[in-house]
Amino acid sequence: MDVENHRYMPVENLEQESYRHGDMADPSRDDESGDQEDRGNPVVEISCYLEHVGEVLLLLTDTHLVCHPVEDAADSMPGDAGLWLCCGNKDSAAHLHLPLSEIFAVEYKGLGPVGQFNPSGFCGLATPQQQMYRIVLHTFQKSESNSCKWVPKAFVFGHSNAKDAQEWVQKSQNLLDHDTRRPKRLLVFINPYGGKGLGVQIWEKVAPLFYRAKVETKVVKTERSGHAHGIMKHASKEELNALDGVIVVGGDGLFNEVLNGLVLHRHKANGAAKPQRTTDVQTHGDGHHKPEQQNGHHSSEEKGEEAVLTDGLDLDESGLQNLRMNLDNSNPDLRLGIIPAGSTDAVVVSTTGARDPVTSALHIILGDSMPLDILRMTGWNKSPEDGLDEKPKVQYAASFTGYGFYGDVTKESESLRWMGPARYDAAGFKVFMKHKRYEAEVSFLDIPHSLSSPHGVVPQGPWTHHLPFTNSNSISQENKKVICRVNCATCAKGPDFSHIVSQHSEEGYASNRRLEGLQAPKWQTRRGKFHSVGAAIMSCRNDKAPDGVAAHAHLADGFLHLILIRECSRPAHLRQLLRLTRKGADPFKFKFVEHHKTPLFTFHSHGKQSVWIVDGELFPAHTVSGQVFRGLVNLFACGPEI
Ligand SMILES: Nc1ncnc2c1ncn2[C@@H]1O[C@H](COP(=O)(O)OP(=O)(O)OP(=O)(O)O)[C@@H](O)[C@H]1O
Numbered sequence: 001m002d003v004e005n006h007r008y009m010p011v012e013n014l015e016q017e018s019y020r021h022g023d024m025a026d027p028s029r030d031d032e033s034g035d036q037e038d039r040g041n042p043v044v045e046i047s048c049y050l051e052h053v054g055e056v057l058l059l060l061t062d063t064h065l066v067c068h069p070v071e072d073a074a075d076s077m078p079g080d081a082g083l084w085l086c087c088g089n090k091d092s093a094a095h096l097h098l099p100l101s102e103i104f105a106v107e108y109k110g111l112g113p114v115g116q117f118n119p120s121g122f123c124g125l126a127t128p129q130q131q132m133y134r135i136v137l138h139t140f141q142k143s144e145s146n147s148c149k150w151v152p153k154a155f156v157f158g159h160s161n162a163k164d165a166q167e168w169v170q171k172s173q174n175l176l177d178h179d180t181r182r183p184k185r186l187l188v189f190i191n192p193y194g195g196k197g198l199g200v201q202i203w204e205k206v207a208p209l210f211y212r213a214k215v216e217t218k219v220v221k222t223e224r225s226g227h228a229h230g231i232m233k234h235a236s237k238e239e240l241n242a243l244d245g246v247i248v249v250g251g252d253g254l255f256n257e258v259l260n261g262l263v264l265h266r267h268k269a270n271g272a273a274k275p276q277r278t279t280d281v282q283t284h285g286d287g288h289h290k291p292e293q294q295n296g297h298h299s300s301e302e303k304g305e306e307a308v309l310t311d312g313l314d315l316d317e318s319g320l321q322n323l324r325m326n327l328d329n330s331n332p333d334l335r336l337g338i339i340p341a342g343s344t345d346a347v348v349v350s351t352t353g354a355r356d357p358v359t360s361a362l363h364i365i366l367g368d369s370m371p372l373d374i375l376r377m378t379g380w381n382k383s384p385e386d387g388l389d390e391k392p393k394v395q396y397a398a399s400f401t402g403y404g405f406y407g408d409v410t411k412e413s414e415s416l417r418w419m420g421p422a423r424y425d426a427a428g429f430k431v432f433m434k435h436k437r438y439e440a441e442v443s444f445l446d447i448p449h450s451l452s453s454p455h456g457v458v459p460q461g462p463w464t465h466h467l468p469f470t471n472s473n474s475i476s477q478e479n480k481k482v483i484c485r486v487n488c489a490t491c492a493k494g495p496d497f498s499h500i501v502s503q504h505s506e507e508g509y510a511s512n513r514r515l516e517g518l519q520a521p522k523w524q525t526r527r528g529k530f531h532s533v534g535a536a537i538m539s540c541r542n543d544k545a546p547d548g549v550a551a552h553a554h555l556a557d558g559f560l561h562l563i564l565i566r567e568c569s570r571p572a573h574l575r576q577l578l579r580l581t582r583k584g585a586d587p588f589k590f591k592f593v594e595h596h597k598t599p600l601f602t603f604h605s606h607g608k609q610s611v612w613i614v615d616g617e618l619f620p621a622h623t624v625s626g627q628v629f630r631g632l633v634n635l636f637a638c639g640p641e642i
Pocket of ligand 1: 191193221224253254
């Protein structure tokens with residue numbers, strides 16, 4: 001195990017409110033507003049030299065950093081248009097108005113050269129320099145090509161007095177430290193073999209950002225599959241409580257390991273390891289329709305079975321309560337983060353909008369936070385006819401789970417790992433040519449539109465502009481099509497079905513006051529031959545599918561998107577798959593494709609089996625139930641800015 005520590009230097013805290021907000025402000029946005037109230041209470045002001053610009057006043061308030069030219073110094077700056085065309089606009093260069101929430105580090109750099117204003121007007125010429133005591137402010141700007149991608153930007157200021165410069169930096173640091181959303185201590189797992197095997201190099205690229213921001217990091221290079229899972233699962237409550245977050249430098253598979261380790265840890269820590277009867281498969285919405293009964297076998301409830309889950313994890317209602325309680329009481333601030341270094345990186349792209357290690361690192365350092373829905377998959381290997389008396393497997397998923405085509409491709413790709421990310425193309429081609437279909441039965445809880453979509457959410461996105469928005473009593477096509485983005489209204493509002501579906505009867509719904517008088521959810525069942533059955537918990541955007549597998553899946557609305565691809569011709573299946581690769585194309589607009597938004601589904605396969613995949617990992621199971629838990633974990637992200 002390779003462990004490395006960057007020391008965190010504690011500094012004095014100030015009694016102030018934190019101020020990080022989800023919506024990133026454009027530094028130039030407030031320049032001309034002149035709105036003093038926006039700028040917070042002054043803390044300290046210093047006169048210094050902004051590199052390449054001139055004399056400025058640097059004002060630190062409790063919410064902003066404001067920089068403007070010293071009047072006489074500004075007057076002395078030549079207003080020659082040629083100069084500013086070359087080096088930037090004079091006003092915008094000397095004026096800064098940065099929320100502190102966008103400053104990720106402030107450094108005192110001691111005596112050194114500070115580039116002076118270049119009166120010649122040509123950037124190509126060497127600028128004069130002066131030895132000064134330097135202050136460096138680290139912020140970021142959005143990339144011109146992708147607004148979700150953040151590029152670090154540093155402002156260098158020079159001052160003639162070391163003590164004053166140090167004092168100013170210390171006061172700024174105190175303010176940044178007081179932002180409780182910013183993490184102080186992180187555990188970092190690096191998969192050296194994920195993706196193109198660049199995990200270590202990627203970490204080395206972003207580690208200086210954490211060091212600069214004075215975030216202490218404990219780094220563990222994974223030595224084998226399951227290593228990170230074991231560390232998370234066996235960590236003591238105190239060890240996890242001492243952390244603000246756990247970061248994965250790897251792909252969706254390593255993230256899934258950490259997620260599952262964390263959930264198991266929470267169960268263990270809460271003493272919820274006693275075996276109890278599961279209630280998943282027989283859970284039903286309307287009290288009339290139970291998937292097991294349709295299949296001619298009995299529910300575990302009827303048989304009085306005690307189904308014990310892997311690692312002693314009990315999954316009934318009390319287990320769920322324990323899980324939630326522990327989320328609230330144990331370390332509610334523990335967030336998960338991903339620095340992309342995998343083959344697909346769908347979780348990162350879906351939650352930040354960019355597949356960029358630096359952007360992810362900045363989201364982490366600045367303490368962005370958003371809840372993330374998690375799907376719990378419970379699987380049995382035996383066929384329903386054999387009974388369900390075996391121990392079911394349980395796996396939690398954040399992005400995608402699928403059977404048939406998806407499972408076959410992943411299984412095939414396992415033997416091609418040596419090819420790196422290209423293995424998915426090779427395996428995909430091979431599996432597609434086989435054109436297999438599987439006989440199965442899929443049931444899902446159909447939630448009426450009135451329960452699933454908060455009022456006032458207007459459909460958006462490339463697929464929706466031609467669609468009329470109407471109120472209807474079932475989940476209409478229109479209302480499935482609201483893109484999830486920063487400050488998403490759909491994720492912020494709407495009922496939480498996680499606890500509703502864990503109540504076992506119709507009365508369960510009636511007892512929920514928010515749902516009184518509303519149409520009850522109903523089970524729907526589909527039987528037949530399927531090329532694939534997929535469940536997207538998030539959009540799963542990636543390089544190959546720019547809109548994702550389910551473009552309108554939300555990160556924290558409590559629903560998954562169930563996608564059923566029924567038996568069809570090979571060219572038709574190809575057309576459907578190709579639509580996934582085209583931005584703005586609708587991959588659901590085929591007669592053989594069904595798409596449902598649901599918090600709960602069950603699956604039974606008959607005859608020749610494929611395999612399930614859960615977040616890219618194989619999950620062999622004949623019978624499966626999947627249930628979404630709304631916002632079960634928190635992530636260092638704030639949704640894509642698309
Ligand atoms: N040191 C290691 N050696 C071998 N396997 C590892 C190691 N560390 C982690 N793993 C496993 O490798 C798998 C893939 O890791 P990761 O997600 O980081 O990369 P990836 O290329 O995106 O893979 P995938 O596409 O399967 O998600 C994970 O299931 C993880 O458990």
